[in-house]
Amino acid sequence: MEKLKEGRIVKVSGPLVVAEGMAGAKMYDVVRVSEMNLIGEIIRLERDMASIQVYEETGGIGPGEPVYPTGAPLSVELGPGLIESIYDGIQRPLNLIRDAVGDNISRGVSLPALSREKRWKFTPLRKVGELVKGGDHLGEVEETSILLHKILLPPGMEGRIIEIKEGEFTVTDPIVRVETKEGIVEVPMMQIWPVRKLRPYREKLSPLIPLSTGQRVIDTFFPISKGGTACVPGPFGSGKTVVQHQLAKWSDADVIVYIGCGERGNEMTDVLMEFPQLKDPRSDEPLSKRTVLIANTSNMPVAAREASVYTGITIAEYFRDMGYSVAVMADSTSRWAEAMREISGRLEEMPGEEGYPAYLGARIAAFYERAGRVTCLGSDTKEGALSVIGAVSPPGGDLSDPVVQATLRVVKVFWSLEDRLAYRRHFPAISWLNSYSLYVENLEEYLKKEVAEDFPDLRGEAMRLLEGEAELEEIVRLVGIDSLSTSDRLILEVARSIREDFLHQNAFHDEDTYTSLKKQYRILKLILHFYERGKDGLKRGVPIQKIEEISVKGQIARAKYIPEDELEKFAEIEGEIDKEMGNLMAKG
Amino acid sequence: MQKEYRTIASIVGPLLFVEGVEGVKYGELVGVELPSGEKRRGQVLEVERDKALVQVFEGTTGIDIPETKIRFLAKGLELPLSMDLLGRVFSGLGEPKDGGPRILPERWADINGAPINPYARNYPNEFIQTGISAIDGLNTLVRGQKLPIFSGSGLPHNRLAAQIGRQAEVLGTGETFAVVFAAMGITFEEAQFFIEDFRRTGAIERAVLFINLAHEPTIERIATPRVAFTAAEYLAFAKGMHVLVIATDMTNYCEALREVAAARREIPGRRGYPGYLYTDLASIYERAGRLKGKKGSITFIPILTMPEDDKTHPIPDLTGYITEGQIILSRVLHRKKIYPPVDVLPSLSRLKDKGIGEGKTRDDHADLFNQLFAAYARGKEAQELAVILGEGALSEMDRIYFRFAEVFERRYVSQEEFENRSIEKTLDLGWELLALFPRSELKRVREVILDKYFENGVRKSKETA
Secondary structure (H helix, E strand, O other): OOOOOOOEEEEOOEEEEEEOOOOOOOOEEEEEOOOOEEEEEEEEOOEEEEEEEEEEOOOOOOOOOEEEEEEEEEEEEOOOOOOOOOOOOOOOOOHHHHHHHHOEEOOOOOOOOOOOOOOOOEEEEOOOOOEEOOOOOEEEEEEEEEEEEEEEOOOOOOEEEEOOEEEEEEOOOEEEEEOOOEEEEEEOOOOOOHHHHHHHHOEEEEOOOOOOOHHHHHHHHHOOOOOOOEEOOOOOOOOOHOOOOOHHHOOOOEEEEEEEEEEEHHHHHHHHOOOOOEEEEOOOOOOOHHHHEEEEOOOOOOOHHHHHHHHHHHHHHHHHOHHHHHHHHOOOHHHHHHHHHHHHHOOOOOOOHHHOEEEEHHHHHHHHHOEEEOOOOOOOOOOEEEEEEEEEEOOOHOOOOOHHHHHOOOOOOOOOOOHHHOOOOOOOOEEOOEEEEEHHHHHHHEEEEEEEEHHHHHHHHHHHHHHHHHHHHHHHHOOOHHOOOHHHHHHHHHHHHHHHHHHHHOOOOOOOOOOOEEEEEEEEHHHHHHHHHHHHHOOOOOOHHHHHOOOOOHHHHHHOOOOOOOOHHHHHHHHHHHHHHHHHHOOO | OOEEEEEEEEEEEEEEEEOOOOOOOOOOOOOOOOOOOEEEEEEEEEEEEEEEEEEOOOOOOOOOOOEEEEOOOOOOOEEEHHHOOOOOOOOOOOOOOOOHHHHHHHEEOOOOOOOOOHEEEEOOOOOEEEEHHHHHHHOOOOOOEEEEEOOOOOOOOOHHHHHHHOEEEEOOOOEEEEEEEEEEEEEHHHHHHHHHHHHHHOOHHHEEEEEOOOOOOOHHHHHHHHHHHHHHHHHHHOOOOOEEEEEEEEHHHHHHHHHHHHOOOOOHHOOOOOOOOHHHHHHHHHHOEEEOOOOOOOEEEEEOOOOHHOOOOOOHHHHHHOOOOOEEHHHHHOOOOOOOOOOOOOOEOOHHHHOOOOOOOOOOOOHHHHHHHHHHHHHHHHHHHHHHHHHHHHOOOHHHHHHHHHHHHHHOOOOOOOOOOOOHHHHHHHHHHOOOHHHHOOOOOOOOHHHHHHHHHHHHHHHHO
């Protein structure tokens, strides 16, 4: 490759640098700015002038200083060592940066994302002489106790294995030699992939399996599928981040990529310190052993924030390509959109709505479209899934915000957080009236088969009761509770129970923080059992006040604290309902 | 020797456009010498080939085109650091304002700091006792947190902030906080209130004050919070002190930022504030926190007056997205003569869960505040209902909630300006008020906790009656 000529800075304006003498450079190529070696990316070319967004603070940089093109687009390193790492928006390892330069991030630090020294034990899965093509598993590395890292042949490559090694290697050591049409290629464990280019797969499939999250309002009422997309918009203080953390903790995905995009530093610290302590309910191993963290907090350079969501999703796609189910949490996509807006403003582009660039909707759609359940590349059939859950932080909680609107056009699940619920300390503050999930029908088959035949029906009935409650409340507000019929008062009582005993979930309570699908079904069934018996009671003339004051209510309220391995207790409470209601009926 | 230019091409608002310059860097500090000999300081906002755009902190009044001299100083704006900062009053740019000598610095530091590596942070989880029930009991503050006070014109936010500054202590150790105070565009009386209060209580000994008054140059305010944090970082992370940074009024800061953006003809975001307001505020707020392996901490309490008491205004809105909660003051409570008029329901401390419980405050704290909260919320609803339907329409239980909400505001939220309630007292008071309810109604509290504390509350409430 010919060496690209270095350019000269002519203008510096915040994170935007303009350089001349850049003929030959390509769009989205990475450059090094000034002798400090700051990392930047070309985002506009005009004759020999290049506009560059710089991923680091530009103070102290001025016209006349050099710009060095690298000739390559912004890329991430993919291979063993990703899990349990914490990276900034352009995949620089924050833990190593701290070791190198101290508590504050200084500029021009350049460290490889994957350790070049660490040796991984590589176990081959293929033999010499076999034909392989892009996406095939060449071998595996036990990266953590719960994650087998499959070593993939890079996409687009095809040929015959002429040598495959076994033993301990660094990520850059060649482990396989493949004879391709173009000649012999040495393949190391590490791949390099441009972040803005989606990683290929064979075909996309419809999402049919739920991503179980352990959160009752989500799994039962507004489920997301493996390979699905969801968004959580809400004003500040409504609990977006807690929802995101809960999903990162309890989702039954194999790998979690958590992108802290322009959010609080302390929140990332929380994840960093808490995840190693928390146990994955399925494997009983620390949650950190399946998690990759991208932290580009609000005080870190704005351009790197723009890149962070791409860095995160590319890493997620890589794990998907191994045949894993991966979930990406992006908190918050609004900060990403704001980063786009800031750069766009500096480029003096014509603004669209609220000053956001005209391509905002297209960028958001393209990002979410990288999710999906797919058949991976390779000669055998493997299935991988990539789910994306994006938080949106609309100004003032106003859902007409362009970022919310652009997001709602592409995502299939909408969890609407309301501060009204948060003030009442109803958490998660997901509105049961405004939220929706378009996966409900897709997932019905699975739930019927895996949980219980009548689960979808129970859900439907509970939903009707909640909607009924909203209508009745209007009436109560106008004319008082005494004007309601007894059956309506029973609906209010049961809806209250659904809200308080089912939808309300305490993220900080050891037992309540996670509920399996089976247990969710049992709680819901218990509440609706009470409803059925209550209706019987009313028919037999039991006064509504007696039903409202029935003492088994306390047990129903505490049913959510029943441990996962004692689900037989639900039958006992159901029996207790029958007994107490029977007594009332006998008296009545 | 730096080169001196007399090549100002134009002056717009607080900005100078200087031509024919060489070797100018982005963000560089600029010295401006007026024809009168007066010296001012500025900062490079943009540089393109031989043209530089400079914002002048002290304003452009009196600057002319032919005579004014410009020097580029090859460094950023810096603050001299030493322990002598304590007990002193400075201008918004860090110049002595109390007639005292200049600081003999141990070292100089750029006021912009560098972002804290999220990996280096330590999670804030140590309880700070402010002696104010509405904060300690319900919206607990922890060391390293950033908790703003959202207020409105005419509300007693300054008194509340001064009370926090005066009373804050790390429980158990008796350790007190050093206070770094940043005032932006406040009136002389307001500033005087703080200075007097700090003097009277002796808090001045461990305080550093940076004061930019309403009549002083607006652009200087852009530097003030950064100067304050530079001092705070030094005290906290170089000297191991626990620092409380109080900044008032952030609304004035944001307006100064808007003034510069408008002069630059930038495309405005919401309500004319620049699109990067979030990023800019974050670069200040996120300097608070704790670091692994460092003793000190920076806790940040910014005060902002919400225009028209509107929480969705861009300034409180963006602040709320960066800070870890908010204390909101209510005009309704203020009218009821309740001090501090903390609007409990929408106020929130996101970090309280990590700072309370056994070994930090007391084992009943979490259950208790959940219950107080739920009861007060229901009481408020009952009050609303009573307004429409009359008190008679309330159920027996709702009437108890109604009464609870009233007593809660009067006895729990309300306290004296110089009353320093210990956390035990705050918690016991909570139980005392909950004694209004039958025990079975307290569903948010675990049985073990009820067993331990409920009877005590009932006894206390009888004594009080």
